[in-house]
Amino acid sequence: MKTRTKFVIGGAVILAVIIALSVQGLQEMTVFFYTPQEVLASPSKFEDKTIRIGALVQKGSVEWNAKAIQLSFNITEDGNEFIPVLYDGVKPDLFREGQGVVVEGKMKGPRFEANQLLVKHSEEYTVETEHKKNKEDYYKSIQAQ
Amino acid sequence: MKKIILYLEWGSILGLICCGLWVFLKLPIETSQGFPQKIMYLHVPSVITTYLAFFVVFVYSIAYLWKRELMFDQIAKASAEVGLVFCALVLITGAIWGRTTWGTYWVWDARLTTTLLLFLIFMGYFLLRMSVNDRDKEARLASVLGIIGFLDIPIIHKSVEWWRTLHQPSTLFKVDSGEAKPSMPPELLYPLLASTLVMLAFYLYLLLLRYQTEKRTDRLNQLLAETQV
Numbered sequence: 533m534k535t536r537t538k539f540v541i542g543g544a545v546i547l548a549v550i551i552a553l554s555v556q557g558l559q560e561m562t563v564f565f566y567t568p569q570e571v572l573a574s575p576s577k578f579e580d581k582t583i584r585i586g587a588l589v590q591k592g593s594v595e596w597n598a599k600a601i602q603l604s605f606n607i608t609e610d611g612n613e614f615i616p617v618l619y620d621g622v623k624p625d626l627f628r629e630g631q632g633v634v635v636e637g638k639m640k641g642p643r644f645e646a647n648q649l650l651v652k653h654s655e656e657y658t659v660e661t662e663h664k665k666n667k668e669d670y671y672k673s674i675q676a677q
Numbered sequence: 678m679k680k681i682i683l684y685l686e687w688g689s690i691l692g693l694i695c696c697g698l699w700v701f702l703k704l705p706i707e708t709s710q711g712f713p714q715k716i717m718y719l720h721v722p723s724v725i726t727t728y729l730a731f732f733v734v735f736v737y738s739i740a741y742l743w744k745r746e747l748m749f750d751q752i753a754k755a756s757a758e759v760g761l762v763f764c765a766l767v768l769i770t771g772a773i774w775g776r777t778t779w780g781t782y783w784v785w786d787a788r789l790t791t792t793l794l795l796f797l798i799f800m801g802y803f804l805l806r807m808s809v810n811d812r813d814k815e816a817r818l819a820s821v822l823g824i825i826g827f828l829d830i831p832i833i834h835k836s837v838e839w840w841r842t843l844h845q846p847s848t849l850f851k852v853d854s855g856e857a858k859p860s861m862p863p864e865l866l867y868p869l870l871a872s873t874l875v876m877l878a879f880y881l882y883l884l885l886l887r888y889q890t891e892k893r894t895d896r897l898n899q900l901l902a903e904t905q906v
Contacts, residue, residue, distance in 0.1 A: 564784075626710065
């Protein structure tokens with residue numbers, strides 16, 4: 533009987549966790565991130581709330597301040613409407629212009645102050661034909677950075 | 678049976694070694710991700726093996742409820758056990774890959790959350806099995822949970838299309854205007870297919886091994902019950 537009660541309690545705990553995770557997950561998963569258009573369309577709705585925005589890094593907008601360890605760039609979907617982002621932290625390895633990113637933080641006026649910067653990567657995989665094709669070149673290119 | 682298991686054992690061990698050497702020594706470096714892309718050759722085969730393992734659970738759970746043959750339940754149990762290990766492998770390799778490319782081990786996006794859910798459901802599956810003393814009742818209840826648990830897999834697979842996620846859409850099962858078009862060059866694709874085949878052979882080996890153990894355990898328990906009477 534005693535082991536049985538243990539299993540019942542254990543099962544109930546796991547079930548509770550599953551339900552809690554699904555509820556939390558379902559709420560967040562449907563809108564894991566907003567688009568810049570959605571945020572710009574109703575600024576009052578998002579003001580001072582922790583949100584995620586997903587978009588592309590606008591070409592020519594990246595400024596990296598190595599001394600202050602601060603990264604600023606614009607995120608956009610179509611190149612017309614964009615949100616300037618300020619991120620205190622290191623530049624991720626795969627961060628580059630035109631790359632998809634998800635930033636987490638708050639809108640402060642017209643600017644988005646991010647405390648997390650996630651880099652999306654494409655489902656397209658490519659191999660450059662000439663250079664970088666073998667390992668030696670790849671390691672050299674890392675060391676050169 | 679013994680011979681098949683032995684062949685699968687050595688075949689998959691040799692295959693894993695060969696795939697590892699191929700991936701690390703011969704393959705070109707992927708352009709945008711660089712070296713970390715190689716974890717794909719463990720992550721994606723594990724995903725496909727997890728899908729297959731729980732599909733086997735699904736099929737044999739239905740078969741058990743239909744025919745009430747203990748053998749079907751033993752296969753379902755063995756496959757769920759192996760599937761759970763591969764599911765853990767998916768979560769672990771995914772987290773490591775995510776850290777190097779996305780910049781985080783974990784986010785609560787649809788793909789990752791539903792995959793964790795699958796893992797938890799099948800943890801619950803074994804808890805359920807352990808909590809029931811009657812073998813037939815255990816098989817009956819586990820079959821129902823096995824069928825329900827499998828239904829999470831289509832959701833996992835489609836999650837990247839249904840919701841906005843951090844995880845990118847499918848590379849291997851990419852469909853372009855009705856045609857299957859994996860979005861990677863052949864020199865990266867063929868090793869991936871090879872590692873998947875090897876991983877499936879490894880799964881089959883573990884499945885047969887576990888099934889035999891299950892069969893013997895049940896037979897032993899049966900004999901013990903008879904002698905006690």
